[in-house]
Amino acid sequence: MKKRKHNVWLLVGAAAMALMLTFAGCGSTGITREQAITIATQAVADDGVMSLDGRDTESVEEATYWHIYFPYSSPLTRGGEPHVWVDKTSGNVTNIYYTE
Amino acid sequence: MKASWKSFIALLCVLIACIAWSPAVLAAPAVAETAAGPVLASQISPLASNKTPEQIANDPAVKAAMDAAWADSNADNATTRHEEGGWIYEDADGNISVQRWPAGNRSSIDPCPPAPPQPGGQVVGEFHTHPNWHPPDGKDEAGKEWKQGPSEADKNAKTPGTTGIVQDRSGNVTLY
């Protein structure tokens, strides 16, 4: 009887581990915020439209991608931000647009 | 029987913990890492103008200054196009005048500090040009995509209560 009880708890433990792994998989983004920023920074540099000097870095996590953008640090400056969309699974840049 | 109930409760607890832990399951709303929103209220004392934004934008002095600013922007030249702009003043008698800013760069512009209150009055608005957005889809000659303004930075930088005006390549004049 005692051994049977022990087996039941072993089963419970195994099920819990399986569930943890399943949900951990769902929750992970693949591409981290820091990786997305690195990818976006490179994409803007490659595009060559705007320099990133004197800018802040902002990031917004959405369902399937990171939205990274680079506003000017100076509140005086009007306009001119690159906006980059990075796929959270593949790390591909899916869109870049610019404001002015 | 007792062991089955324990198993069931244990599984339920683990399930709840997993759901709470998983951001994907929670589908957390998008949150910006840092908030922006600077204003220039400390640098400009806007006059409480009786004019509407449309009246300010249609004032002959403003229209003439915007026409000149657009011409100076070289919007049709892919290598020299840049932003131009200026402060809009109103004096105590309701007369409007304009002080141009130094030329900006391709896609942004920094205003010069506004002149102190003078016969020209106080700042009631600002205008600048957007020479990059191309109709109809915003893409320039190199295929780069631009968003039609005003941008968030334009809105954040403008002093609340004053009139902002942007002019783009389509001839649109947008107030904000």
Ligand SMILES: [Zn+2]
């Ligand atoms: Zn602008």
